[in-house]
Amino acid sequence: QLDVRNDPVNDLMITPYFEDVDEPYTQDVRQGFIYSGDTVKFTGQYAYLEGLSNGVLVNPETQLTMEITRLDAEEDGGKGYIEQVGETTYHNFSGGVFEIDIKAPVFTNEYTYEFKLVNLPSGAEDTTLGFCDGSTVYGCGTFDIKVDRNAPTVQTNSWLAQKGATKEILSDFLSTATYHCVDVSVTIAEKEAMFYGDLMVNWKFYDSIESDLPWGVYVNSFGTTEPMSMPLELDTIPGGYVGSSSCLDLWPVDQISDPELKFDPDESQMGGVQIVMWVSGVDSAGVGVQLGGGPQDDGSVSPIVSSIAQHKSLYSFISEKPSFEILNVRLDENPRVGDSMMIEVEVRNTGTMAGSTELIVNSVINGMTPTQEGIVVVTELEIGEKRWFELKLEPFGETTTGMYYIISENGTTNDPLYDGNDAKWGDAFNVKVAEEDNSTNFLLIVVLLVVVIGVLGTLVVVLARRGGGESMLDDEYEDDDYGAAGGDKVLAEIPADVSPMMAEAMKEFPQWTQAEIQGYFDQGWDIESLHDWLNNQ
Incomplete structure (x- = not known):
């Protein structure tokens, strides 16, 4: 019986095996066509059935004869096939192993071949036909050779x-x-x-x-x-x-x-x-x-x-690409420490096709090394189209002088689209100190108002007493007894925890309260100047 084995997982022939041995070569004769007149090498072996059934190959030593019949091939005008009459050939081999060269026809068509052993020794039987009946394995009793003489x-x-x-x-x-x-x-x-x-x-x-x-x-x-x-x-x-x-x-x-x-x-x-x-x-x-x-x-x-x-x-x-230019740049005015700069850029596509880009923003302070601040994302612009784009930067951390921005596509400063230090733009600026907090200013204003109101209140009291017919700053009294008695009374009313200066003032000016005297002190008066003022009344 013919030894028939293949590898269905990898779709490979094992035995029998068919190979195109003439140029141009066909990689797999099972699937492709071979060129007109090429030789196909047909190899395989026969073995005793009992051994094959037990996985043992025992080849017959006697000479065997294989009959190979090429069937008639029909004409097909749609495919360009030409009718060909079949033929039969005989091939002798020994030891059960065969290697037969099959010369392909010269005309384009698909040719079917059948093969079997003939003239077997007496008592011998070839069971290949029954074994291969219904089999789809290429070369199991039959095979096809497709011939192509037309160039693609x-x-x-x-x-x-x-x-x-x-x-x-x-x-x-x-x-x-x-x-x-x-x-x-x-x-x-x-x-x-x-x-x-x-x-x-x-x-x-x-x-x-x-x-x-x-x-x-x-x-x-x-x-x-x-x-x-x-x-x-x-x-x-x-x-x-x-x-x-x-x-x-x-x-x-x-x-x-x-x-x-x-x-x-x-x-x-x-x-x-x-x-x-x-x-x-x-x-x-x-x-x-x-x-x-x-x-x-x-x-x-x-x-x-x-x-x-x-x-x-x-x-x-x-070369065909988008190209961009910056038409205008708007910056926040008078930036201070803590402020976030908003950069607005008007960009136009001057190239030969629509496109988008990313603009790198670098800052420069006093001519020092540029520092990247952010990226302006320019979405797709048609040829000639212009549009505004913006970028908000991080807050300023300190005061600076001579600061400006450089904007470019590649991030370098050699050929920027915008240079704020250039005379064309003139956008250099300083970052000032931060403004005082409004709540602090408000408290200062309230305190000042309280002080002013206190002073005005004191003056009103003083003027009111003067308007009552008595001088609050009289330095002489109607009799000495009153002065002595009044002095003792003042001394008795002076608090123990006041300063020496306040104690002396309350003694010298008993007509005023401690709060009134303190008000004069707060305005810059002292005891001597108060005496002078009273003496001039």
């Missing part, structure tokens, strides 16, 4: 490249605003079979496509003169496939090994640079794709050709 071909005017974000079709030009995300598609005429990984899209940046001279910046950045490649997804359509890739990055910065080169090219380096894209690959029979462009025999490189610009895979590389 890029269909005319089928190439298309689009901006990944907007799906806008690219034609003639490909810019820095687009080349990190490009959608590409192409149609391949292929009636037989192609598999994922068989069709590639390739691209390279060139100084000269006539001499296949790559752009120097491309070579320095990626360290190679070879093109970049990416497999295309394949979708089946009538008569062929559509190969496509979404958001293809033509300048993958993450593949640049030198940290100093991990950036997009500068506009000044891009003069005359062209990008060529092409497709390459093979069908399942190993036949190469035709009309896909790429390197030519004359040393040049060719795009996919078309008289319609959008279907031609050649592009001039240009």
Whole structure:
């Protein structure tokens, strides 16, 4: 019986085994087509049934003969198949192991083969037919070989490249605003079979496509003169496939090994640079794709050709990006310690495409090193559009002089969009000390009012007494007895805890109360000046 084993988990043949041994090679003859006239090597072994049933291989030593019959193949105009008459061949082998070369027909079609042992020794029986009845294992008594003599071909005017974000079709030009995300598609005429990984899209940046001279910046950045490649997804359509890739990055910065080169090219380096894209690959029979462009025999490189610009895979590389300018800046006036500065910025997009950005705000004090204060987030602006944006900064912590702000896109101060110290803006300022707290001022005012009211009250009392007909400041009295008696009374009424000066004043001026005397003291009077004033009345 034929030894039949496979690996269904990994979808692998073990025995029997079929292999395309002629170029162009087919990776797996079970699934793909082989090229016209290729040789397929058919290997396997027969063993005694009793041993096979017990997992022991015992091969017969006698010579055996295998009959291989190729059945008739029918014509199919839709697939391009040509009718072929079948044939039968015989192959002898010994020791139970066989290795047979099967020459494939030259015309495109799908051919079915059946095989069995014939002319067995007397008493011998081949149980393979019964064993393989209903089996789906490739090579268990039968196998198919599909022949393809047609080359896969890029269909005319089928190439298309689009901006990944907007799906806008690219034609003639490909810019820095687009080349990190490009959608590409192409149609391949292929009636037989192609598999994922068989069709590639390739691209390279060139100084000269006539001499296949790559752009120097491309070579320095990626360290190679070879093109970049990416497999295309394949979708089946009538008569062929559509190969496509979404958001293809033509300048993958993450593949640049030198940290100093991990950036997009500068506009000044891009003069005359062209990008060529092409497709390459093979069908399942190993036949190469035709009309896909790429390197030519004359040393040049060719795009996919078309008289319609959008279907031609050649592009001039240009710089296209948003660019921003600051029109006006508004700052809070007379900032003080503890205040939070509000910066308002009017920004306009002067570039060649819509875009957004972040503006870095740095502060400078007396020409010292700039300090980053915050970021103004500029949302998307259309070409020529202008809009106000604002940023509130942290409170000032101390007084300063000669302070100003610098605003730039990259955070450096070499080429800022705004420099507050520049004569064009003249926005340098000082940060003053904080204003006194209003509650403190209010308390001071209340205290002063109380003092003033007290003084005014004292004067009113004094004037009222004068208006009653007696002088409060008389320094002479009607008789000496009154003075002596009054003096004793004053002494008796002077509190023990007053100062010596107050005690003396209460003795000298018994007509006034302690509070009235204290009021005069608070106004700057002393005992001597009070005496002088009374003497002049």
